[in-house]
Amino acid sequence: MTPVAAASLPLRTRIGQVNQRLKGWEAVRWVDGAPRVTDVLRAEVDRWGGLGALYGVLRADPWSAVRWENGVPPERSAEAYAAVQEHVTRYGDGLPVLFVxxxxxxxxxxxxxxxxxxxxxxxxxxxxxxxxxxxxxxxxxxxxxxxxxxxxxxxxxxxxxxxxxxxxxxxxxxxxxxxxxxxxxxxxxxxxxxxxxxxxxxxxxxxxxxxxxxxxxxxxxxxxxxxxxxxxxxxxxxxxxxxxxxxxxxxxxxxxxxxxxxxxxxxxxxxxxxxxxxxxxxxxxxxxxxxxxxxxxxxxxxxxxxxxxxxxxxxxxxxxxxxxxxxxxxxxxxxxxxxxxxxxxxxxxxxLGLLGDPVPATPAPERDVVALVERAARQSVVLVRDDGVLPLRAGATVAVVGPNADDLDAQLGDYTPPRPPSDPAASTVLSALTARLGAGTVRHAPGSRLRGPLDVRPDEQPDGPRALDAVREACAAADVAVVVLGGSSRRSYDDEFADNGAVEGPAPDTTNGEGVDLSSVALPQAQLDVARAARASGRPVVGVVVDGRPRVLSELLPLVDALLVVPFPGPAGGAAIADALLTGAASGRLPATFPAADGVVPVAHDERMETARGYVDNPVLRGLPLGTAHTPGVTAALRADVTSVAAAVLAEGGAAEVAVDVTNDGPAPATVSVPLYGRRHERGIRPRRRTLLGVRRVTVEPGATTPLTFRLGLDELGSWASGVPAAVPLTVGVWCTPDTDQPADAATVRVTDQEDSTPWER
Known part of the structure; x- marks a missing residue:
């Protein structure tokens, strides 16, 4: 088919091409084991002489009410699409539909x-x-x-x-x-x-x-x-x-x-x-x-x-x-x-090759899907703190408690299809530790299934005191307690949804996802009570927070001896968390700032410098800034002091280079992300506290130092005021320590021009 121009099409068809009204799962049904188009689709094609696009033929989730029992089987997806495409092109004006x-x-x-x-x-x-x-x-x-x-x-x-x-x-x-x-x-x-x-x-x-x-x-x-x-x-x-x-x-x-x-x-x-x-x-x-x-x-x-x-x-x-x-x-x-x-x-x-000659597929490389997903899950684990309780020692008895300890759905995030009937690669923290340590050395008590601020406390439920007693008993019978807290984006097929798929009136168990906004991001007291019960046992406590948003962790930190934060890591998340607990190492960093208190949000690592003092009742705003991670034995140090690049050179693709040495004094190879931060000083513009100039992942052997070079080009040093990077004169303080704002020994990068080369006095 030769390329088609809009002007050559009837007005009715043109209007049909810009419309995507149908919910695709309503356009096809299975009859006698084969896909058949529905009257809903037929009416739309008749009305417009075709379709521009069709959304969600394969969509499966509570909003669409599609599950394994009534959805399109994975191996027959192409058949469902083909039935729709055949009808659209035969009974419309011959234009194929985009499947979205x-x-x-x-x-x-x-x-x-x-x-x-x-x-x-x-x-x-x-x-x-x-x-x-x-x-x-x-x-x-x-x-x-x-x-x-x-x-x-x-x-x-x-x-x-x-x-x-x-x-x-x-x-x-x-x-x-x-x-x-x-x-x-x-x-x-x-x-x-x-x-x-x-x-x-x-x-x-x-x-x-x-x-x-x-x-x-x-x-x-x-x-x-x-x-x-x-x-x-x-x-x-x-x-x-x-x-x-x-x-x-x-x-x-x-x-x-x-x-x-x-x-x-x-x-x-x-x-x-x-x-x-x-x-x-x-x-x-x-x-x-x-x-x-x-x-x-x-x-x-x-x-x-x-x-x-x-x-x-x-x-x-x-x-x-x-x-x-x-x-x-x-x-x-x-x-x-x-x-x-x-x-x-x-x-x-x-x-996409739907008009004219099809575009052939480039042969896909062989991929180990399970290995890739597991690697991504491991990288999502952030070790925030460790006071010497990790790694869990061999032979130790471990109590695994808390609402997210054995809840696979709570690891998956929103917009997730129904899980297959069986998934041998899936794991929770409890199942992964049990598999690694043996059932005889692992104790379990959820303590509370409550996650949201609307929940009642465990001691206000008929079995609440017993639930916390079970936590105390499990922890007292163990050498160390792992308390797994956090949120969930779980959707129920019984939930009520708006027309756009956002949940309306979510159950208290659902604390994340579209339409599930919270006025408080503090951990619910019901969960903190589980951590308090574990602490009362007198055993070392490791906190694990599995959630899809930054949380206020100020009340949790005094209750734990080590803390891991894990954004929803997917089905392989349990094994990834277990790896971190058993090795004492993780390679993730916080991708956002965790506030120090509820009332200080919004707060971010790159806010503009303020002339005011902040809150009298909450002087600390950023509890854990972006980039936070505990990487024992690994340090990063800048080698440069001052470097410069002309604005005209920057605009033409030039760059300034900053060298960083990453040293591993630990006993094992370490894979870490190395962030580079900067504070831009631009004439007439109040600076942000810091921005992320770049990040590199590197594996450093024990006892070794690996050099990294950050190339800072127009993206990193330019002004983004208009949404397009532009080279302007400025001075940038550069450093690589996540928990500081422009230390005294920061290196300096200058973007200069011929009109004004005056250095910025720091």
Whole structure:
């Protein structure tokens, strides 16, 4: 088939190409063991002469009510897609449909490989592994017939109260940008938004654009009352990285930025990403986001016109885009704008080989899927503190207590398909330690299954005192207690959901995920009571917090002798945590700041310097800053003192280089992430306390020193005020100690120009 231009298509077909109204699991049914299209699909194809895209044919989760008993079997996914495609092309105008699926941390379909959540990959700080995981998911999805994957990662975690914190890579835009870019490269296998996407990869629609992590009070979908500089420096940097990697599409978010809804923001969706960045892909609205424009437009046709004019090309479940013809008739939007949107939809179909000759698949390398997932899980484990109780000594009796000690679902995160009936690679902390140490040496008592602030305390339940007594007894009979606390994004098939899939009125057991925002991020007292009971036993206590958001750990720290923090690590998380407990080593770092108290949020490591003193009642804001990790025996030291680069050279691809020596005085090889921090001093701009300039992972042999060179180019040293890096004169203090803000011995990097070469006095 030769390339198709929008102008050659009937108006009805063009409107159909920008609509994605159906929920795909309602479009096909199994009849006598074979897939059959439904009347719902037939009516939509008849109405529009085809479909632009179809979302969620394979989606399986409580919101879709699809489970193993009624969903598309993994091995028959291609048949289901083929039945739909055959009907669309035969009874429509011959244009194939794009098949779109969710893939926030693995394909959200029956049998899809579940990865650690993004925040866990942020703890690993490993772009190479993230790219490899993206390629794994893409190969799996395309083999089933999926064309487009909706992938989280653009959101920057600026408030831990937000339930979707787990979908963010970090609070730091540089780390988020590096991992988003790696994800796009891995999943698409491209370097430009014009490159064809072969049969072994999928197109990525990156979400969400933009500023969703800056919502007021951490409330999902609330406005982001931020200025242009804050938007550019923090929230557009990951999106720019995705554009540079050739991302196929962006998803325009629900929220507004300074009062303008993202799905109606022409400055953002056209002026920034297309005109300023030169990006040429497709913009999809978030689910029902265009219908939500009714609060800023008088009727559905006006809402459709707002979104089309702004730069939205494809709806998701919206009714408003079915009113496009009315918008055209009333002159609310030009037909040329519709044609441009249709051409972008057709352009993505062309990139994927759906129009014209198919794009052959590049042979996928052999991958050990289990090994990759286990490696990612191990990297998500952060050893925050150890007062000498780790590693657990051989032959010790261990009490494993707490609500997350033996709860696999609590390790998986939101947007997770139902687990297969059996998964031999899955493990909890209890099952992994039992397998490694033997059932005779492990004691268990959950103490409490309660996680949320709405829970009642254990002693207010009929069996509450007995539950805590069981914890005391288990700990007293052991040599050491491992207390596993935290949250859960578990969804129930009995929960009530909004039209966009967010849970409405979650059970107290659900403390994370879309629509599950918390006013308090302190650990619930019910969980602290379990830690207190363990401490009262007189045994050493190791705390493990498995959660999808930063938590206030100030009350927990005095109750434990060692502490591990683990963002939802996926099904292999139990074994990964057991490895850290038994070796006394972990390679993750905190990907976000953990606040010192509830009332100080939002708080981040890269906030601007303040002229005020802070809170009288809570003088400490950052309990555990981004990058925190206990790496005994491993140190990193800068070799440079002062280095400089001209702004003109920086703008042309030049860089300053900073050398770091990583030394391992320990008895075993150590694999660590080495972060490089900087404080930018730019004339007329209040500096941030620090920013992450870069991070490298390295393995250092015992007794050895490994040199690293950080190349600081335009991305690292440039100004991101407009969302595009620009070279400006400045001075940057540089260091590599995570728990300090610009120490006295920090090195200095200067970006100079001919007009003003005056060094910044520190």
């Amino acid at each position: 699926e969710e893939a926030p941390h693995g394909l959200m379909a029956l049998g899809g490989t579940t990865l650690p959540v993004n925040l866990a990959l942020g703890a690993g700080m490993d772009a190479a592994l993230t790219e490899e995981l993206g390629a794994l998911v893409a190969t799996e999805a395309r083999a089933r017939g999926t064309h487009v994957a909706l992938v989280s990662g653009l959101d920057v975690l600026r408030d831990p109260r937000w339930g979707r914190a787990e979908e963010c890579f970090s609070e730091d835009p540089a780390l988020a940008a590096a991992l988003v870019e790696a994800t796009v490269r891995g999943m698409q296998g491209t370097t430009s938004c014009d490159d064809p996407i072969d049969g072994g990869h999928v197109a990525v629609v990156a979400k969400h654009l933009a500023g969703q992590g800056a919502g007021i009070g951490g409330r999902n979908g609330s406005g982001a009352p931020i200025g242009r500089r804050e938007l550019g420096e923090l929230h557009l940097r990951p999106a720019f990285a995705a554009a540079r990697a050739g991302v196929a599409g962006y998803m325009a978010a629900y929220n507004d930025v300074d009062g303008v809804p993202c799905s109606a923001n022409e400055e953002l969706l056209t002026g920034t990403i297309r005109e300023a960045w030169g990006w040429r892909g497709l913009v999809m609205a978030d689910g029902t986001a265009i219908d939500r424009l009714r609060d800023s437009s008088p009727d559905p046709a006006s809402a459709a016109a707002l979104a089309l004019q702004a730069g939205v090309d494809l709806s998701l479940w919206d009714e408003a885009f079915t009113h496009v013809e009315k918008a055209l008739d009333r002159g609310l939007v030009e037909e040329a704008v519709l044609n441009q949107a249709v051409d972008r939809v057709l352009g993505l179909k062309q990139r």
